[in-house]
Amino acid sequence: MKKIFTFIKDFLIERIIFLCGILAIIFVFLIFLFLLNQGISFFGAYSLWDFLGGKFWYPASDPPQFGILSLVIGSLFVTIQAALISIPLGVMTALFIAEIAPPVIKDILKSVVELLAAIPSVVIGFIGMITLVPLVRKLFNIPTGLSSFSGALMLAFMAMPTIVSISEDAIRSVPWSYKEGAIALGATRWQTMYRIILPASLPGIMGAVMLGMGRVIGETMAVMMITGNAAHIPSSVFDPVRTMTATIAAEMGETVKGSTHYHSLFAIGLVLFIITFIINFIADTFMRKTRR
Amino acid sequence: MAILTVTNLDLFYGAFHALKAITMMIEEKKITAIIGPSGCGKSTLLRMFNRMNDTIENIRITGEVCLDGKNIYNMKTEREIDRLRRKVGMVFQRPNPFPLSIFENVAFGLRIHKKAKGQVLKEIVEASLKAVLLWDDLKHKLKTSSLRLTLEQQQRLCIARVLAVKPDVILLDEPCSSLDPIATRRIEELMIELKKQYTILLVTHNMQQAARISDDTGFMLLGKLIEFGQTSCIFTNPREKETVDYITGRYG
Numbered sequence: 001m002k003k004i005f006t007f008i009k010d011f012l013i014e015r016i017i018f019l020c021g022i023l024a025i026i027f028v029f030l031i032f033l034f035l036l037n038q039g040i041s042f043f044g045a046y047s048l049w050d051f052l053g054g055k056f057w058y059p060a061s062d063p064p065q066f067g068i069l070s071l072v073i074g075s076l077f078v079t080i081q082a083a084l085i086s087i088p089l090g091v092m093t094a095l096f097i098a099e100i101a102p103p104v105i106k107d108i109l110k111s112v113v114e115l116l117a118a119i120p121s122v123v124i125g126f127i128g129m130i131t132l133v134p135l136v137r138k139l140f141n142i143p144t145g146l147s148s149f150s151g152a153l154m155l156a157f158m159a160m161p162t163i164v165s166i167s168e169d170a171i172r173s174v175p176w177s178y179k180e181g182a183i184a185l186g187a188t189r190w191q192t193m194y195r196i197i198l199p200a201s202l203p204g205i206m207g208a209v210m211l212g213m214g215r216v217i218g219e220t221m222a223v224m225m226i227t228g229n230a231a232h233i234p235s236s237v238f239d240p241v242r243t244m245t246a247t248i249a250a251e252m253g254e255t256v257k258g259s260t261h262y263h264s265l266f267a268i269g270l271v272l273f274i275i276t277f278i279i280n281f282i283a284d285t286f287m288r289k290t291r292r
Numbered sequence: 293m294a295i296l297t298v299t300n301l302d303l304f305y306g307a308f309h310a311l312k313a314i315t316m317m318i319e320e321k322k323i324t325a326i327i328g329p330s331g332c333g334k335s336t337l338l339r340m341f342n343r344m345n346d347t348i349e350n351i352r353i354t355g356e357v358c359l360d361g362k363n364i365y366n367m368k369t370e371r372e373i374d375r376l377r378r379k380v381g382m383v384f385q386r387p388n389p390f391p392l393s394i395f396e397n398v399a400f401g402l403r404i405h406k407k408a409k410g411q412v413l414k415e416i417v418e419a420s421l422k423a424v425l426l427w428d429d430l431k432h433k434l435k436t437s438s439l440r441l442t443l444e445q446q447q448r449l450c451i452a453r454v455l456a457v458k459p460d461v462i463l464l465d466e467p468c469s470s471l472d473p474i475a476t477r478r479i480e481e482l483m484i485e486l487k488k489q490y491t492i493l494l495v496t497h498n499m500q501q502a503a504r505i506s507d508d509t510g511f512m513l514l515g516k517l518i519e520f521g522q523t524s525c526i527f528t529n530p531r532e533k534e535t536v537d538y539i540t541g542r543y544g
């Protein structure tokens with residue numbers, strides 16, 4: 001009797017777990033279908049080519065223009081700057097935590113990084129708006145601090161926890177025997193780090209970087225509050241830019257449901273979805289490589 | 293002539309007394325084997341000679357270990373210690389080639405010490421691989437990852453990596469314990485070949501191995517060096533009762 005009960009329990013639990021897994025896949029798939037459906041009705045009214053290649057995003061003018069080139073460039077521009085700041089900083093922090101820091105400092109740094117990950121992005125955006133933006137304006141003597149550079153600084157800050165904690169895992173999982181071998185050959189701590197530990201953990205670090213960048217490109221609130229939201233192609237890092245995410249968030253409330261403008265926002269979402277999907281896919285490929 | 297001398301060496305891991313009053317002399321260009329049951333302190337002793345124990349926290353050492361008459365535990369700077377490790381190379385129990393190409397594994401020591409580059413570097417890599425009898429098999433795939441090699445090849449590569457920096461002494465900690473009997477015999481032959489040029493210290497579990505290839509043997513038990521002398525004496529005419537018990541198999 002007891003045996004049958006255990007059997008049923010096992011059976012049920014197995015099924016439930018299976019169902020959860022399948023549901024996750026189904027939901028992602030449904031979201032994609034929904035985006036595709038809404039987006040495609042947009043391309044009934046507007047040409048795909050003008051959408052992807054057009055420089056001007058004037059949804060309210062007559063006739064309206066829905067060119068997302070400046071938005072895509074805005075997103076990429078902010079992301080690349082954030083990457084240039086957060087990748088070296090994040091990887092070095094991870095190295096410091098994993099290899100150099102004495103235990104007390106290591107613990108403190110790790111909890112600070114975790115705490116950083118827990119701050120909601122509106123809060124980061126808000127703090128950035130009242131502290132960073134005026135600072136950047138004064139420091140570089142520019143008309144407005146609302147620029148892609150300020151946004152990138154804030155985003156770098158937000159990508160750091162992901163980059164640091166995942167890179168640190170990768171660095172810590174380098175077998176001790178590699179380090180031992182290097183030390184026994186007379187390698188200094190620094191030589192061991194950059195000749196053995198870094199190359200050995202590189203796939204994991206690349207994965208961490210890609211995940212961090214995925215977070216950056218999908219980030220909305222902070223960039224909307226800080227980057228200035230001017231939909232034009234920037235000529236310097238101190239120009240304001242507008243990102244794809246900020247556009248969707250800012251305009252969704254003021255469109256008429258079912259209008260071309262409304263559908264155009266879903267088309268942007270579709271582009272964003274494809275970009276993040278590719279980034280995550282690359283990240284996953286790298287991570288899988290380290291695990292082997 | 294003795295190249296390494298150990299005088300009254302004690303080592304504590306925290307409160308645990310792992311090496312007790314060890315005194316011994318290691319002859320140049322000979323194979324000295326250290327045998328003894330598991331946990332008796334063989335690896336700990338071996339790791340004294342290249343100051344590998346420095347990487348362990350909470351350790352206390354008293355006594356002297358002299359290389360060419362100089363106490364290596366008087367060295368203060370990292371640079372001196374790094375130089376010591378170049379002179380006293382180490383091969384580990386499990387082959388641990390770096391996750392780099394075969395070539396870069398052998399070149400590693402030369403690169404970090406800026407000893408050679410270009411053509412000279414290539415020549416030293418070739419000579420080192422020849423010395424461990426890997427060259428003929430691998431000369432066309434020097435760029436492939438070292439992790440693809442068989443365990444025996446990996447262990448040979450680790451020996452080549454040490455040879456490339458031209459050490460005086462080579463420490464080997466159970467270098468054959470993850471190899472099959474045939475590979476073991478071949479590595480033993482290699483060690484006999486290497487002793488023409490290098491002083492070799494070999495930790496082994498395998499008494500036959502010690503008897504086959506070593507000139508001197510030390511027997512350790514519970515942190516003490518019970519007996520040390522010519523291998524032929526130790527195995528045919530041991531002085532101490534513990535040694536007799538061990539070599540007749542009474543300790544497992």
Ligand SMILES: Nc1ncnc2c1ncn2[C@@H]1O[C@H](COP(=O)(O)OP(=O)(O)OP(=O)(O)O)[C@@H](O)[C@H]1O
Nearest residue numbers: 305308310329330331332333334335336337348497
């Ligand atoms: N880092 C360490 N901290 C504390 N104790 C240690 C440490 N390393 C080794 N020991 C202890 O010191 C003793 C000797 O260890 P060692 O590794 O030198 O033995 P061994 O003779 O090489 O054994 P085996 O044949 O199993 O390799 C053992 O009792 C071990 O538990």
Ligand SMILES: [Mg+2]
Nearest residue numbers: 334335336465
């Ligand atoms: Mg050992």
